[in-house]
Amino acid sequence: MTQVSLFISNFKALLHKKIVKTIGYLALMVFVILFVANCLNYIYTDAEDSFNQWSRILWHNYYSYKDNIDCLYIGSSHIYEDIDPYILDELNGKNNFDFATPGQRLNASYYILKEIDKKHDLEHVYLELYYDLSTRRGDFSSRDSMIDNWRNIDEMKFSLNKLRYIFDVYEPEYYLDTFFPFIRYKSMLFDNEYVDRQVRIKRSEDYRKYRYRITDDAGNTIIEFTDKGYDYTTEKLTDGDLLYQYELKIKEQPITPDAEKYLRKILEYCRENNIAITLFSSPVYELHLLATDDYDAYIDKINSIAWEYDVEYYDFNICREEYMDIQSVDNFKDVQHLNTEGATVFTDVFWKVMSQPYEESSRYFYASYADKRQSMEPCIYGIYRTDPERTDRETDTAAYRVASNRPQDMEYRILLTPAGEDTEMYQDFSPNTYFSVPDSEHGICTIVAKVTGQSDKVQTLEINY
């Protein structure tokens, strides 16, 4: 009997030793794998990319934010370019925080909202809806969407919510790239210069202290990432930049099924967790809207979803000029985003609208974008490239259209100056808004526009193409 119990205790000791050794071996192996993977991530992940820097700093600032976030502004890049939380802090006396990364789609916003709601007692969520990310770029399984989501995944701390986010957003073929970020940079494996640059940036004090600031020669700040998710930028749109590369066709499908699914999930999440939510769209430069076939289709669709959930939707693209006169290149950083000057104007109007009852604030807006166009003086805002069907690929030509808010009421003179060549007149004053150039040709396109029948007042734009 004693021998049997001795045998059993020896066997248990042996088993115990083997199990401990095995577990120890596995743990050590996991540690080595993680250590090597982190070293490779350090060497290869791209810190030159300002978008990556933005996400890194934003998530760091979020995790180090000590106060409760009362009002969360979430959505696409329009959040961090257009909404100044410091102004809002003064206006509403609450803690306001912007949370958005470049190209952030609604699936990312859904999981980020859940992440923030775990730690903060959210009073109000303001969800920004940029229509391009729910239409042209609204396929959430596209490669672009995967890349944009990585910016959040890489910086988000490990949690069940993060795992759900990964498994929900990514197809299995993306898992390795998701869990081992260095794999995405395999093409840079032998590029020593790239590695040198990455290591140099990552060893810099600014990078280590989560600072990102670009100054001009005189030391004035041009871009600075602030600690409440706001991107301070003094960059300005110029007339030369008034070329938009896409013609947006959203009439048939004003929002993709992917975008609608996550918009509904966000609305349901807020309803279930008693978080007030308001939907809004930031103003874009008029050229962007004019390059869209039917912007009202988008407004109607979002309104119908908002009504379904009994929430408010404000589209600042149809804000009346008397309340917000923002359509000047000086207020924009690019065709999509405001700069700090514009953001200051917009944030003020934004809060005026948000702080009033819906019935009151509705006076700030036109009933539709069509109404707004009809009420505007005829004007041109740039040119946009028409869809590929309009581009004659056989002869390699690129087709453009003049972006006019009242195209039928205006006439256009189009002059083309290809780089290094003399100016040629494409057309003298004519109602035609379309023109084409060889696809490989670059230069300056001068558009002179006048209201039909009025020769005294002309508007001129010189645009790089």
Add this chain to the structure above:
Amino acid sequence: MIFNSTQFIIFFPIVVLVYYTLPNKVRYIWLLAASYYFYMSWNPIYILLLFSCTVITYAAGLILEKLQNINSRKLCLAACLMINLCILGFFKYFNFAVININRILSAVHIGQVTWEHNIILPVGISFYTLQALGYLIDVYRGDIYAEKNFFRYALFISFFPQLVAGPIERSKNLLVQLYTAKKFDWENFRRGFVLMLWGFFLKVVIADRAAVIVNTVYGNPDEYKGFLVMAATFFFAIQIYCDFYGYSVIARGAAYFFGIKLTDNFNAPYFSQSVKEFWRRWHISLSGWFRDYLYIPLGGNRKGALRRRINLLIVFTVSGLWHGASMAFVVWGFLNGAYQIAGEFIRELRSTLYTYKDSFGARLTKRLATFVLVCIAWVFFRAGQLSSAVDMFRSMVQFDLISMFNGAIYGLGVSKEYLNVLLTAIFVLGYIDFQKYKGTDAVSAVLKQKWYLRIVIETGLLFTILLFGCYGVEYDTSEFIYFQF
């Protein structure tokens, strides 16, 4: 679902985990379910073929065991063989047959056959059909008892690690192992893990990278000549070896996780000193199958030299046809048989070439000569069509010394750095294979190392695969070449 896909990396641990949490008695049912799921991930409808093959051979095995009359037994076996070979023939050779019938008919100016011929070959059909037929012949010969448990037999036919590209297992090896209750064994896990890593290394670091060069040259035969075509053929020899060997190694590794030992399908074939030896070391399970179930029944070497040679040619030609429904595969198989017959004829002449038959120089010469002969045959295999193979040979013999030195090889889709990685990996493979040729198993050697060295080797291999492998969203996940057979 292929081994080098993320789906498999998720599927496999789940199967293993559930396998060891279930009671012993039902584990094989779980493996069967997993195997059927694995197979259905290609095309669910083709599971019916696998199931039919299983049912037919299972029933035939039981009937054969019951029958006493020799003629009845022969009839039963022949009927079952015919049914299975007809199914295989229909899916694999129907297109080939229609095309060749039409060629003959058009040569004699008779109207063409107008049957539709867009049949897709079910993955793995050549492998599981041979495995099932091997079992049946074993039962017929009385070498084994017929399996009574249908589910166990179904697992023997469909065991997922080796289902779609072998090794073609014998019932004496695999079926027997399915009887034994498998306990969790950490040693099996360790061995399986290292084997799988090694298999992935062969596939994604060597085979798929070499494939880029091969596809560039063989896809544009008019643009390349001389050295570059030879180099591409060399890389194809490496590619097909690492592709198929890689699959077999991963299959063996995966099977180890379930405590099952599969046949080692390759034994350093490129170190062979004759074509005959090459075939003893290349695709061992197929060579063994043809030897036992075709060559020996044909008379083997028992009926004189002439008959033996004819049998050899028949076996290799059939082997070629088994690989693919194309004249190029037939020629490839025939050529490999012919090499061996020619080798016998010039045996004496060859022996006079070497003063010391077993000297390093003699062995090296024999190995190089064997490798060159095998590579010549590979040209038919890779080209896929006789005319294409002829074009490749024509390009190969065009003298083009400059391309050896002007860096033209870096223009074949693989950068200088990755080519260096590829060549280094091939060198490592060569070293490990040479050790294997001498009888030292690299995996066993790794497992005998101290724990810290094992961690270095295993993580080193893992990161070599992650860093230098061809996989992920930027690459089309390459299927294993032998899936098409």
